[in-house]
Amino acid sequence: MRVAFSDLSTPPPTWAEIFGNPNPVEVEIGPGKGAFLLAMARNYPERNFFGVEISKRRAFRLAHLIEREGLANAIVIHADIGCLLRTFIWPNSVSVYHLYFPDPWWKRRHQKRRLLRDDFAHLLASTLAPGGKIFLASDVPDYFAALVQQLTAVPSLTRFPWQRDHVTRKGKPILTDCERKYREAGHSLLYAGFHKHV
Template sequence: MESAAALIQLDPLIVWTRVNWAQIFGNRNPIRVEVGFGNGSFLVAMAQRDPASNFLGIEIYSRGMRRALRRIERAGLNNVRLLRAEASAALPRLFGPEEVGEVYINFPDPWPKKRHWKRRLIKPSFVETLYRVLEGGGRVHLATDHFDYAQEMLASFEGQDGFLNLAGEKAFLTHPPEERLPTKYEQEFLREGKTIFYLVFQKVVLGGAGLAQISKL
């Protein structure tokens, strides 16, 4: 109950200035962000699995918000907050440099028609934002069932100095990385026998902590 009440209060958090996250979460635990959380099942499962982290879900449509709030309430979680916003506009305003520990972007809308590709979320300017807000050693986890979007993701991340592709240069995984929890879309795609492309990029700060933390997927 308490968690949902807190979330409803935070729902109109369209604050276009920096946010005091320690105040919002009530602690200074690492922050993990999921962009486009859909029905919230992945976000909630992650938050249950890792109570020592704070989770922020950013979702552009309100449809899933109610369902996600119910899940959070049922699970009695107090380490999750939801924000209705467009992620590429919100992230650079909500976070200063190195404030985010991990980012998850699962099955971003692929906009399959070529004339719509410019609407895709993953592009060099957004990747630059991700790099700025991530702490050294932090990771961006992506999954898509679209081969050409996966290629575009690779090009955008590998074009950003300081991101290391943990699957190896120009490579992605076609099996889920260890410990990955499946999302709703992922479960449907797997049932349909589709190939899924998984990508993980780590922010490497030369001479800093980032290098020491690199581990294979």
């Protein structure tokens, strides 16, 4: 993990300062074990990938894998995306948000811990660059519907019928760890895309 950010009195670094280049930045929220982020970074060196993972163990494990592969275009940070959206991520700066099977806490009693709380959808939209996209996948219909509803309510966003099109340079699908597991188990999965107006 290469980003240290402890002084809230100074402005956060820009993506160009963090990655050392002006390439577009894609943020994966909750990369977990990191199969998707690692594969995307390997296949698309002209884009930067920034993982935000609230589990310390997972974040450190993924940071180790990134270092081991020497992927200069990938970074993972141990943080809560809800906090980063308010303090760290510049408005209109993210080219893509990847939000895949984001909430392990979808049961009603876990509602307080959900990403969906507060103004999550508005914060995502405001930090997204004009023309930027949000890709969403879930296996929990109620949760998916609630998230889609929140995002649809943001005036600057429009939904489009995204299925699955993240592939390697050779056209092989790039899946997340959960996605692979759920597909193998025969679960039906839900996908949606949103883009921000230019």
